[in-house]
Amino acid sequence: MKVILTCFESGTPFGPLTQFQPVALLPILNVSLLQRQIEMCVAAGFKDIDIVVVDHPLAIKSFVGDGARWGASIRVITFKDACSSLQTISRLSDKLEGPVMVLPVEHCLNFSIGDLQTFHQSHQAKVTRLLCACQLKADLQFEQKSAPLSFHNLPEPVDSGILIIDSPVDSNSGHEQMIFSGSWIPINSPRRLWSANMAFLAGLFPVLTTEINVEADNNARVGHHSMLDATSVIEGPVFLGDFVSVRSEARVGPYAVIGSGSIIDKEANVSYSLILKHVYMGTQTTMNLVLVADNRVMNMRLGTWVEISDPFLVSSVREKILVPWTVQLFNRGIAILLLLLTAPVWFLKGLFRKISGKPFFDQRSFFHWDSSSGSAGLATGRDTELLAFNDSNGLVSRLPGLFDVARGKLALVGVRPLEESIVLTYTEDWTIPRFSSPAGLFTPVDAELMNDAMDEEKIVAENLFAAQPGFKQDLQVLWKSLKNLLFYKG
Numbered sequence: 001m002k003v004i005l006t007c008f009e010s011g012t013p014f015g016p017l018t019q020f021q022p023v024a025l026l027p028i029l030n031v032s033l034l035q036r037q038i039e040m041c042v043a044a045g046f047k048d049i050d051i052v053v054v055d056h057p058l059a060i061k062s063f064v065g066d067g068a069r070w071g072a073s074i075r076v077i078t079f080k081d082a083c084s085s086l087q088t089i090s091r092l093s094d095k096l097e098g099p100v101m102v103l104p105v106e107h108c109l110n111f112s113i114g115d116l117q118t119f120h121q122s123h124q125a126k127v128t129r130l131l132c133a134c135q136l137k138a139d140l141q142f143e144q145k146s147a148p149l150s151f152h153n154l155p156e157p158v159d160s161g162i163l164i165i166d167s168p169v170d171s172n173s174g175h176e177q178m179i180f181s182g183s184w185i186p187i188n189s190p191r192r193l194w195s196a197n198m199a200f201l202a203g204l205f206p207v208l209t210t211e212i213n214v215e216a217d218n219n220a221r222v223g224h225h226s227m228l229d230a231t232s233v234i235e236g237p238v239f240l241g242d243f244v245s246v247r248s249e250a251r252v253g254p255y256a257v258i259g260s261g262s263i264i265d266k267e268a269n270v271s272y273s274l275i276l277k278h279v280y281m282g283t284q285t286t287m288n289l290v291l292v293a294d295n296r297v298m299n300m301r302l303g304t305w306v307e308i309s310d311p312f313l314v315s316s317v318r319e320k321i322l323v324p325w326t327v328q329l330f331n332r333g334i335a336i337l338l339l340l341l342t343a344p345v346w347f348l349k350g351l352f353r354k355i356s357g358k359p360f361f362d363q364r365s366f367f368h369w370d371s372s373s374g375s376a377g378l379a380t381g382r383d384t385e386l387l388a389f390n391d392s393n394g395l396v397s398r399l400p401g402l403f404d405v406a407r408g409k410l411a412l413v414g415v416r417p418l419e420e421s422i423v424l425t426y427t428e429d430w431t432i433p434r435f436s437s438p439a440g441l442f443t444p445v446d447a448e449l450m451n452d453a454m455d456e457e458k459i460v461a462e463n464l465f466a467a468q469p470g471f472k473q474d475l476q477v478l479w480k481s482l483k484n485l486l487f488y489k490g
Helices: 012-018 033-043 057-064 085-091 113-121 190-201 324-341 343-355 371-378 394-398 401-406 455-467 471-487
Strands: 002-007 048-053 073-078 100-104 107-109 127-138 149-165 175-180 184-186 220-222 238-240 256-258 269-271 273-275 279-281 286-288 290-293 296-299 305-307 314-316 362-368 382-388 411-413 440-442
Touching: 002 033, 002 085, 012 190, 033 048, 033 057, 048 057, 057 073, 057 455, 085 100, 085 149, 100 113, 107 149, 107 190, 113 127, 113 149, 113 175, 127 184, 127 190, 149 175, 149 190, 184 190, 190 238, 190 256, 190 273, 190 290, 256 269, 269 273, 273 286, 279 290, 286 290, 324 343, 324 401, 324 411, 324 471, 343 394, 382 401, 394 471, 401 440, 411 471, 440 471
Parallel strands: 002 048, 002 100, 048 073, 127 175, 220 238, 238 256, 256 273, 269 286, 273 290, 411 440
Antiparallel strands: 100 149, 107 184, 127 149, 279 314, 290 296, 296 305, 362 382
């Protein structure tokens, strides 16, 4: 049976959480919604999977690859807009044959695919829909320390979007309805994401969390290489991801999910909260009933995002306050090394230009934005001048820019430096994410040989680069860029 996973939920209600990724990649107990659906399908024996996505298709493709790590064959298909499950099958009908099952990724349901398949096979209808008779809701009355979720019945069963169809040509045939009454919650807002994490902690989705044991009141699941100080207090149910540090006299729980790579500093207190990965929680900071991503906090009662400006309270672990020297060493150290290695080339080139009556180096204008402030940094941007050889191509044209990198005017690896007139044309929402990365001498456009590609394709490549910051990625882009600029003649 072919499985189609649809990633159609709009990221707009999620604000900063979906700036660089779709809702399908948001985590439940540190594992993305999409990964949970894939693993559920593979465990049920379904390994031929199509993923249909509207927003951030490159992020989805980068995450799943070809599906080999799950032992599956996965294909990613991009739609311009969202549609119903039957409409999805209709659009793909020329690529499908035989039975098909459609599963919306952004729904958490504690049901067995096998039960749905058995129900379908036991009836004569060619289409079977899965309907939900009840769902979970957030209970914000925590004073009595009750579990943070409870069931409530729906006025009438709601179509979950999950269906099995014998063949694409049967889309107009009659259908049966399997009524499902277990745990169900659609992930269509930050509050629902928080609620789902709390529900998983409470053990209300056992089918999807068979490998995680967090049902008991005093239970805590601690990931690999996490460190808990002997004086810290962990009150379950709690989930700690990998490489989490809980420092002296900090208190975590009850009902706390801490993402991988996060730091809970001395005497901090976190309860009834979802902390996403790579978050630093400062000394004596208290977080209750919140969702935290980088330095942004949403209070579940208020439902609004607040940006914390003090990095010693809440910030990203990747903030400059924690790792400034590594970035400077990478940029300036390698720039100086490359300058020394290529000195004969750029010196002789500049000397020849000087003899010909030209300046030793050319200059070109670059609009400098504050990448640490994301798109907000564009408002305080300024023009600056960069060095170049405008009469050369390839690597030689970039060599003078190494001086700008060494002086801190430019990053070694980043998105394309642009003139102000071009920057001001990037006003659509989908063009903004690239500005969260600094402008660099060597870019993902160089690395992917996209200098002759359409501008939209370059922006997509830069958005993907900005969405996955990291030292390893910078090294890969630098190496591929140098190789292409030096050897590629196309």
